[in-house]
Amino acid sequence: MSKHDLKGVDTSKVGNNKYVNYTFEDYRKDQGLSRKGALKSLGNIKLSDLEVIAPTLEQPKTILGKVGQFLGMGTDPNTTETEVIGGKVVGARRPDNIISRPLAGLLDFTTFGILDTDQRGGLFGGKHSGSGYGGRQKLDYMLPKTVRDELAKADQPKKEDKGSTNAVDNIKEIYKAQMDYERAMDPFNRKGRMLDSALDFANLQAQMPFYMKQLKDVSTFKQQQLLDSELVKQSMPNAREARKLSSASRFAGELGAVADAYAKAGTVAQGGIRQPTATFSV
Numbered sequence: 001m002s003k004h005d006l007k008g009v010d011t012s013k014v015g016n017n018k019y020v021n022y023t024f025e026d027y028r029k030d031q032g033l034s035r036k037g038a039l040k041s042l043g044n045i046k047l048s049d050l051e052v053i054a055p056t057l058e059q060p061k062t063i064l065g066k067v068g069q070f071l072g073m074g075t076d077p078n079t080t081e082t083e084v085i086g087g088k089v090v091g092a093r094r095p096d097n098i099i100s101r102p103l104a105g106l107l108d109f110t111t112f113g114i115l116d117t118d119q120r121g122g123l124f125g126g127k128h129s130g131s132g133y134g135g136r137q138k139l140d141y142m143l144p145k146t147v148r149d150e151l152a153k154a155d156q157p158k159k160e161d162k163g164s165t166n167a168v169d170n171i172k173e174i175y176k177a178q179m180d181y182e183r184a185m186d187p188f189n190r191k192g193r194m195l196d197s198a199l200d201f202a203n204l205q206a207q208m209p210f211y212m213k214q215l216k217d218v219s220t221f222k223q224q225q226l227l228d229s230e231l232v233k234q235s236m237p238n239a240r241e242a243r244k245l246s247s248a249s250r251f252a253g254e255l256g257a258v259a260d261a262y263a264k265a266g267t268v269a270q271g272g273i274r275q276p277t278a279t280f281s282v
Contacts, residue, residue: 022142022148024038054081055139057082088120088135089135101118
């Protein structure tokens with residue numbers, strides 16, 4: 001429903017707001033009853049026991065109406081609020097002191113009731129045709145709060161019985177239903193798991209060459225990085241000097257070993273190959 005659909009609709013009488021300010025006339029119209037029938041359906045209550053609702057009078061919109069309003073021939077020029085006193089509708093801001101009230105009544109009497117400056121209706125207590133004040137009017141009444149609450153409760157849709165509100169009362173039934181469901185779904189779940197495993201294996205097999213190539217490329221790249229770093233390291237001056245020193249030391253050691261070998265060979269030559277074992281005596 002758009003906002004244009006609510007034009008002219010009293011939203012205070014719609015939905016949850018319906019029974020907030022629910023009146024006797026609202027009830028009578030909703031039930032399609034007469035005033036007597038409505039009172040009977042409400043338990044033969046008396047209107048005098050209900051709170052009367054003071055009507056709101058419309059202010060005149062024309063210039064002549066406003067002039068008549070000012071002269072007391074219409075509603076109060078400052079407000080449209082009214083009060084109900086003794087079953088009579090009177091102005092909420094009517095002349096009400098010991099001076100203004102008699103003067104207003106006298107002015108109304110001298111004009112044979114044409115004016116209603118005292119805002120209390122016609123001369124004989126009836127409704128004034130110009131101001132709208134006066135008695136013998138059809139008034140509305142506010143229904144008691146208990147009656148409004150009962151009507152609102154009866155108007156609500158009946159809720160289904162939800163049973164116990166204790167969550168563990170039917171735990172056995174819940175567990176049994178869950179187990180029955182799992183047993184019924186187990187064959188389908190098993191087939192699903194087998195299919196998922198087969199798909200995962202096939203996917204792994206299909207992607208294995210790619211993974212192996214990536215590992216090989218990474219390994220080759222890393223090895224080349226190590227070789228390049230070692231080349232840079234060995235190209236440093238200190239590394240070159242260390243290698244030269246190591247070579248010289250090794251060469252000196254080799255020369256020493258050769259010299260030692262020659263010395264031993266000379267000693268053996270001087271002594272002969274075999275030691276003499278014969279002895280001569282004179």
